Amino acid sequence: MINSILRFVLIFILLILLQILLFNNIQFSGYVNPYVYLMFILLLPVEIPSWVLLLLSFATGLVMDIFSGSAGMHTSATVLAGFVRPYVLRLISPRDGYETGSDPSMVTYGFRWFFTYVLLIVLVHHTTLFYLEVFRFADFFRTMLRVLLSSLFTVTFILLIEYYRRGK
């Protein structure tokens, strides 16, 4: 128990550092901003109580907001992502249900399951985030393009990190 909490604290710090120092500096013409820190919420155990998940999502978003100087944008998006996660898990649950005490990982449930899971939650998160950022519907389709392109990159990076984790 203590061990696993320690592990998640470590993952949290690593992902936040990765986001701030590396991914926040990525700049492809303003359309691609991957937000890989979201992976923390995705990696939490399947059976985590929803309220803990929500509070952790809130904390994650708040840390990101503090470091990027944006008030409430990331928090709003991560809390929504944390809220829909249980529903997404139920929606795409494998035929035999989830193993007790398992993490939602590629090793346990396979590539296709993991991909769908990541894609759905990243889309929810990025849609909220980018529309809140612009805060107007004037450039609706351009914002949508940004959402789609950024989601593509976020999902790719998350899958790469997951592959690397599996290799260990």
Place this chain on the structure above:
Amino acid sequence: MRSLLNFLARYDNLIIFLILEGITIYLLASGNNYQNTRVVNGIRSLTHGIEEKINNTRTYLNLREINENLAAENIALRNSIGRLVKRENSLFFSVSDSIYRQQYLHTPAEVIDNSINRQKNFFTLNKGRSQGVEVEMAVTSGESVAGVIVGCSENFSVAMSLLNIDFRLSARIKSNGYFGSLSWDGRDYRNAVLSEIPQHVTVNVGDTIETTGYSAIFPEGIMIGTVSDYEKKGGDFYIIAVTMQTDFKKIHFVDIIGNMKKTEQLDLEKLFQ
């Protein structure tokens, strides 16, 4: 009471969710308005320490280039001093006339945090209220427009970058003096859009775009960029793409410009509105 408790127990997740989202909406509402950057400022002061460390490392890596830029700027300044001294000597000033008083006050500052990949970009400077910086002062980088101060704390200030979709700037074409409104469309960090220039005006690729000084924030004639493309689209106005002079990706040493006659101008203008 019992049914209320049951209700709360059944929808506990939804309730927690709504409370948390409520908090974020409060943060958004009080932080998004750029005139009211209280929350942003508060939050930013927490991370200044870390940002300064990161910034120090980055500056060290770019020392060579920064030195070259500073040397070039020094030469330019020395040249302009030469011109001024000559002019002073050629006239005999003995009257203390307010018309010859300095209008703009420059303060050098360093950018310690910057972003270019959002739709609403801000940067943080290492000078604040105790160094005389105030809200609505202009920020320039190497003689070209960079942003406007929107919030100050004791020792830091936050400026709204030109790369912010809320930014509006009165700008004109240097060669013929026609003015319009310049803003960033949120696409490319090198390009801004100049609108409201009527179609009978001749525009050429490469024309210089500069500030008008109408807003009492920026002095007149500060370089913004050059015309890279233009098109006639419906209506009576051009849509002109402007390549900005300032490279926001490596902006570091900036100049904060305060207009000492701003209140006088605004007070007078208020009488006729």
